[in-house]
Amino acid sequence: MKNLYITEKPSVADSFASVLGIEINKSDRSRGYAENDNAIISWCYGHLVTLAYPEVYDPAYKSWRVEHLPIIPQEYKYEIVNNAGAKKQFEVIRKLMHREDVSMIYSCTDSGREGEYIFRLVYQESKTNKPAKRVWISSQTEDAVRRGIEEAKDIHAYDPLARAAYCRAKEDWLFGMNFSRIYTCRYGKELAARLKEDKRSVIAIGRVMTCVLGLVVERELEISNFVPKVHYGIMASFLSQASGIAYKGKWQPPKNKGAEPTVQPGEDEKYFSKEEAQAIIDKLNGHEATVKKVEIKVKKEPPPLLFNLAELQSEANKKFKLPVDETLEIAQRLYEKKLISYPRTDSRVLSTDIISEIPKVLNGLYKNSAFKDAVIRIKDFGKLAIDKSAKRFVDDSKVTDHYAIIPTYVATDLSRLDADSRNVYSLIVKRFLAIFYPAAEYNTVKVETEIKGEIFVTHSKTLKDLGWKEIYEVTPAKNEEELSASPIHLLTKKEKCEVTGLEL
Structure with a gap:
């Protein structure tokens, strides 16, 4: 007796064939399977079986009419994918499943919901009653495949996954078949007129597709309706009197006191107008600055998580x-x-x-x-x-x-x-x-410089130990803070500074 192994596609069958001691030649590719004394291997081309279209339930459904909706089958029907290659391969697998010398069937499709669905439909439509096992692997190496075959579980252990796959497919069918028809019936002619087409346009609606399209449209509308707003900040240039360090600081608007920014009705963000920012500069011109705080920390950054x-x-x-x-x-x-x-x-x-x-x-x-x-x-x-x-x-x-x-x-x-x-x-x-490297270490410095009650902040970040960044560098985020190249860690609290510039 032989075991029959079904993979999701021909390329994956090669991995299993090498473990099973089967050599797949050109002739085997043509006939759709290969075998030796102990095993048979065959393959799908992705989905070979699919849910039937509405007209299979009732020929009247060939005509898209509002009065037919909603179409909700009491019992769902399936059919072989309308493709010569798919039909031929399904028939090959069906006959293999019914061969008298086949005692066990192994599902070797991709280890996931969709792979489970692909095999279950073929198994279901072949009308076989032979036992089946599920091979669950996370890589195609020979060791993984061999272990997967050895540890294969009864197919019924994966029934919850199969039910999830069937439910997802039925949901997609109900959503797509019904909403595509109602929208086409209601708005197809209007859309065709706008597009200057002779025939009524088909408006395809999908559970995922339409939601994604909605997000794209929403984002596009945000971009097209965006009104640029000019707002101003203040950058001060300093020269420390004791250490001679030149550096710049960005003004931190006061939270509870000082100038109140201009706010347009209905806006969430607060923006300072050019006049308001200039008023701050005029108030600070000619005054000396003092280093209010120098905060030095060593920060560790662990390696990033692995990829999904x-x-x-x-x-x-x-x-x-x-x-x-x-x-x-x-x-x-x-x-x-x-x-x-x-x-x-x-x-x-x-x-x-x-x-x-x-x-x-x-x-x-x-x-x-x-x-x-x-x-x-x-x-x-x-x-x-x-x-x-x-x-x-x-x-x-x-x-x-x-x-x-x-x-x-x-x-x-x-x-x-x-x-x-x-x-x-x-x-x-x-x-x-x-992930095997140590954490990257940084020296981070934050300096607060005060001019007549207004605070200017300067940040610096220097890499102390590369750690994992020796092998991998994450693409930086667009909104990372502006860092100073000056040795601001040498500044001291209460150090006096000359203000060499204030600019918008």
């Missing part, structure tokens, strides 16, 4: 201007090449069960010349900073289906990757390596 998909997409866009969908495609390819863990994750921390694999991952990265020195540095630090007690980076309670995106132990020559893939992969590796 959203954070990876955001950082890749900031650093490399990559669109979010392209970053996802790159991450998926890297996953299928066994170079990174499962990318479609919401988690930014690791689970305790992966900790034992970390030395192997570091050893794999050591074989890559681009990361060898960083791994040596980590080993020089002594005991690994990440273990089960490192709650910032290891927390089972914060891991959903999959832990954060990290590299695997599979080594690769970066020159064999295209530029974008190389950038994204390096980003993931460096973010991973950074």
Whole structure:
């Protein structure tokens, strides 16, 4: 008897085939499966089965009419995706599931809600009654695949996930089919007239698509309706009389006393007009300044959390201007090449069960010349900073289906990757390596200088110890405070300063 393994796509089947001792040749690709004496492997092309369109329930629904709405099936119907390749592959899998020599079916689709849904529909529509197990893995390495097969659970252990997938699909269907029809019936002709089209326009409404479009429109309206407001601040230039240090300070408007800013009715923010700011300058001209406070602190900045998909997409866009969908495609390819863990994750921390694999991952990265020195540095630090007690980076309670995106132990020559893939992969590796480095340390200085009761603030921040920034640098935020390059930490309290300039 044989076991049948079903993956989500042909490229993933290769990872399982190598573990199962199956070699997939060109002929196997053509017929849709491969086998040896013990196992059979086949694959989907993503979704092979989908919810049926309304006209399958009632031919009258082919015509979009308001009186038909809402369309709410008592029992949902499914059909094979209307594509020659999908229909052929479904039939291949259906026949394999009914083969007499197949005793167990393994679901090897992506370990997530959508992957669960893809397999369940094929399993359901094949009408097989053979037992099935679920392979749940977070990377495509041979070790992960082998362990996933060995530890596969009965398919019913994942029934809650399957029910969630079915509910999400039905919700999408109800939302899209009903709202698209009502909006098209009500406003399709009007929209066509505005667009100068002959036929009634179809207005597609989707549960996610329409909400996102609404956010885009809302933001666009904010931008187009924005009215620039000119507001003023005051910058003072100082020269300390004792130490001869030249520096600048930004005026801090008083909170409870002094000049009241101009406020337009209905506005939340307060702005100082040019006249009000100039009045402050006139009041301060010709007066001496005094250092009121010098505050020096050492601040530690821990390494950033690991990547989830959203954070990876955001950082890749900031650093490399990559669109979010392209970053996802790159991450998926890297996953299928066994170079990174499962990318479609919401988690930014690791689970305790992966900790034992970390030395192997570091050893794999050591074989890559681009990361060898960083791994040596980590080993020089002594005991690994990440273990089960490192709650910032290891927390089972914060891991959903999959832990954060990290590299695997599979080594690769970066020159064999295209530029974008190389950038994204390096980003993931460096973010991973950074968590083994100590915190970065800064000397922060805040100086308050007073002129006739008005306070001017100066900030300085110098890097004392690179720590994790030796390997990884986060893209700075746009609203980071303005820092002084002057040695303001040498100033002393009550030191007198000459005011060499006041400007708007």
